[in-house]
Structure formats: structure tokens, C-alpha cells
Ligand SMILES: Nc1ncnc2c1ncn2[C@@H]1O[C@H](COP(=O)(O)OP(=O)(O)O)[C@@H](O)[C@H]1O
């Protein structure tokens with residue numbers, strides 16, 4: 360989880376490889392209208408996001424039913440969105456990727472061929488409800504180079520798996 364350009368896709372792909380599980384890109388599950396809206400520079404509303412979150416949750420459930428572990432990218436900006444994702448699957452851990460706005464703005468402006476304009480970062484940051492201490496997860500600082508972030512995320516994931524009663 361995390362706002363745009365925190366490295367959700369980059370980190371999740373590498374984590375999935377390291378931990379030999381499936382990688383699921385939440386952005387691929389957006390209805391077309393959502394992508395068009397973001398491309399046009401309009402932030403999504405709750406009404407736009409619920410059907411998307413339902414598809415993400417359904418995919419997570421299908422993976423779990425098939426006995427497959429997965430790393431899923433989803434901005435999951437609000438607590439209520441994360442609660443929706445937890446509804447259908449018991450073992451869900453969140454890694455909240457975090458960095459100062461200036462770092463993210465720089466990364467967004469360098470990223471090519473992506474539907475998310477830099478102008479939407481402010482609304483993403485305004486919407487964000489950081490992962491709360493009571494939520495099952497960890498916050499990871501993504502300011503360092505990708506290899507270091509992946510190592511930190513992997514350590515956090517291992518800790519979370521150890522803490523899990525079902526692990
Ligand atoms: N730790 C990092 N250091 C430098 N650049 C990074 C790092 N993590 C991601 N990036 C780059 O920042 C951009 C945003 O990353 P991306 O994985 O697309 O983020 P998100 O999926 O959260 O929007 C990409 O161009 C990516 O290559």
C-alpha cells in the first residue's frame with residue numbers, strides 16, 4: 360500500500376520473486392473509467408474505488424482458495440479500504456511504503472508511460488490514512504535505492520509471517 364510512485368509495483372514484483380509467490384498488479388484491476396479519470400487528472404472518489412477494491416479482494420480470495428500466496432499492489436489509502444480487503448481473506452499483511460513528497464514527485468515525473476499524472480500526488484497524500492499500529496503490517500521507508508528497500512520489505516514480511524498465528 361501507499362500513494363502513487365512509492366514503488367508498490369517495483370517492490371512487490373521483487374518480493375514475489377524472492378518469496379516465490381504470485382505478483383498481482385492492482386492497477387490492472389481498475390475499471391477502464393477509473394484509469395481514464397486519473398489520466399485526465401481527476402482524483403478517484405470512494406464510489407469509483409469500491410468496485411475496484413471488490414475486484415482486488417475477489418482476486419485475493421481466489422488466490423487464497425487456490426492455496427497460493429501473493430503479493431498484491433493496491434494504494435489502499437484509507438483504513439476502510441484496507442478493512443474491505445481484509446474482509447474476504449484471513450491472512451492479509453500490509454506493507455505501507457512511505458517517502459517524503461518531494462522524493463515521490465521526482466519519481467513520478469521521471470516515470471514514463473503511466474496513467475497517473477504528478478498533479479494527483481497532492482490528493483493522494485491528502486487522502487492517505489497511514490497504517491495504524493493496530494493494523495497488521497509494517498511501514499517501510501522507500502527513500503533508499505530499490506535493492507535496500509526490497510531487503511527492508513523482505514525483512515518486514517518475514518517478521519509479519521513469524522508473528523502470524525497461522526504461520
Ligand atoms: N527505491 C527506489 N529508488 C528509486 N526509484 C524507484 C524506487 N522505487 C521505485 N522507483 C521508481 O519510481 C517510479 C515509481 O515506482 P512504481 O513501482 O511504479 O510505484 P507505484 O507502483 O507505487 O506507483 C518508477 O519509475 C520506479 O522505477
Ligand SMILES: O=C(O)[C@H](O)[C@@H](O)[C@H](O)[C@H](O)COP(=O)(O)O
Nearest residue numbers: 362363364386403408434436475
Ligand atoms: O502507480 C500508481 O501511480 C498508483 O498505484 C496509482 O495507480 C493509484 O495509486 C491507484 O491505482 C489509484 O487509486 P487511488 O486513487 O485509490 O490511489
